[in-house]
Amino acid sequence: xxxxxxxxxxxxxxxxxxxxxxxxxxxxxxxxxxxxxxxxxxxxxxxxxxxxxxxxxxxxxxxxxxxxxxxxxxxxxxxxxxxxxxxxxxxxxxxxxxxxxxxxxxxxxxxxxxxxxxxxxxxxxxxxxxxxxxxxxxxxxxxxxxxxxxxxxxxxxxxxxxxxxxxxxxxxxxxxxxxxxxxxxxxxxxxxxxxxxxxxxxxxxxxxxxxxx
Numbered sequence: 001x002x003x004x005x006x007x008x009x010x011x012x013x014x015x016x017x018x019x020x021x022x023x024x025x026x027x028x029x030x031x032x033x034x035x036x037x038x039x040x041x042x043x044x045x046x047x048x049x050x051x052x053x054x055x056x057x058x059x060x061x062x063x064x065x066x067x068x069x070x071x072x073x074x075x076x077x078x079x080x081x082x083x084x085x086x087x088x089x090x091x092x093x094x095x096x097x098x099x100x101x102x103x104x105x106x107x108x109x110x111x112x113x114x115x116x117x118x119x120x121x122x123x124x125x126x127x128x129x130x131x132x133x134x135x136x137x138x139x140x141x142x143x144x145x146x147x148x149x150x151x152x153x154x155x156x157x158x159x160x161x162x163x164x165x166x167x168x169x170x171x172x173x174x175x176x177x178x179x180x181x182x183x184x185x186x187x188x189x190x191x192x193x194x195x196x197x198x199x200x201x202x203x204x205x206x207x208x209x210x211x212x213x
Contacts, residue, residue: 002194006093008127012102014041014058014094016200018102019046021054027108030095030106031057032117036067045112049136053110056098057180062087077168081145084123091120110211111126112136114199115168117133118158122158126181129156136207138199139166140173141173148180156186159210161203163195 010094017039021027033039039057046055060070062083071087072080099105111121111132118140125132127149134157158181162170174190181188191206 001050006089006096006131007201009093009097011094011097011205014061016056016058016094017099018057018098019043019055019102020066022052025107025187026053027110028054028056028110028128030109030121031055032070032111032113033060033068033120033174034113034117035069037063037117040043041170042117045114049112049206050110050211051208053057054104056095056102058091058094058098058194061090067213069190070116071108075171077141078096079119079143079145080144080148081163084120084143084145085149087120088123090133094123095131107133108134110134110136111208112138113140113196114138116139118169122177122181125156125158125185126153126184127151129153129186133157134211135159136211137161138169138203139163139169139197140177140205141169142177142180144180152184153181154185156184158186159207160188160190161193161199163193163197163209165194166196168197170197 033042078136113121117136123143
């Protein structure tokens, strides 16, 4: 789907923050919260992985009880893939609209997300690589269930960070994500650690160095 074919979104109706960086040409980090988070609690992730960058931080618009999410799920680790695809297109449209509103054209944009936020970042980049072409995914997994959407992703760069014993983002699913993205032409870097779901200091440092390379 080209940017011109994306759905229309209204930024005035979509809760989000934009915080300018150290300069008007600094990269922009699109920060994406996990389930139950919001646009404010994830802002610090932008500064942690890309000091001096601007931060664009939207809120997931799906509600699960009182929790904000990025797409519906049918159970723990079982995603409503139709909704994943729809919400990925909406997030891509949000990025396009925000680039225009905040005069971000020509500036590098990096999506950085945790858990559910990592999954929507990955889905958006894999389906809309012209809009989001670089992703730092903490505790993310393969977001398309039993499907393998068509298309290719040349030029897409993914950094996958996670624990080998993460019950919410199983290593087998990350294996599949790595193989799927690589087969589509994406460049995939994977950083594994012992342990489970979360973000560790060593991962933040690895992400910072990966983005600065």
